[in-house]
Amino acid sequence: MRIPVGVVVERVKADSPWIDYLWRPTGVLPGQPDTAPWTKLAQDGDRTTFYAGPATIELYRTETTNYRDNLATAAPSLWVVLYPTNAEPPYEIYLVTADPNVADSNSEAILKTISHQNAPNHNGGQLQFSPDGFLYAAIGDGGSGFDPFNNGQDTGNLLGKMLRVDVNNPPDYIPASNPFAGAGLPLDEIWAIGLRNPWRFSFDRATGDLYIADVGEHSREEIDYQPAGSFGGENYGWRCMEGTNECILRPALVQVEALPARAG
């Protein structure tokens, strides 16, 4: 069941040399008012109240004791989680929930930060837990065209790769069974190399096989297949290969570029 709500927050001038303001949620309105997000509602001295915007509470079946106990009380509590934006307005609504476990802001953990600064495209795809319980991350090659830095084949960075990490093994979250775990290159997070912009991937629910959708440069789109029994270490070829075509390292590049261009 989904319940539409509106979130009200207040900004209070902070008596602190470190920060100017304190922000906190103060109320959740039933329904979503026809008011623009971040409309100022009231001002009282150093205290300003804003309508932060709409949100949706999702109620679901669960065995979590805290959640069940909260819903069973005469006045169930709601938790609002705000997330910093590093811009104006300085927060966005991350979620509104009746589940105290979901609202635990200490549950966030940044496992890896990957620099991707040379181009705005090829950010890659999603995160998925595999049937073996490890978290896979498909990372784009860093962007531009034809992978100018050869990141897909460079085992000293995490661009153009499929990564595999163990969220329960901090730090560095490396599963001992990763194909390159241990001293020296390739980097230990790497499960497979040679990807361009692997924007989606999925594990077959019946077999555990892995399918990766990798966007091609001009002439071939790729669907990469990895059987469930793989020990990792695959090289899917980019930028040496675009699908079954040899690509960047041959003079045929001119012909490849002459093919009809497509977005991607």
Ligand SMILES: [Ca+2]
């Ligand atoms: Ca290594």
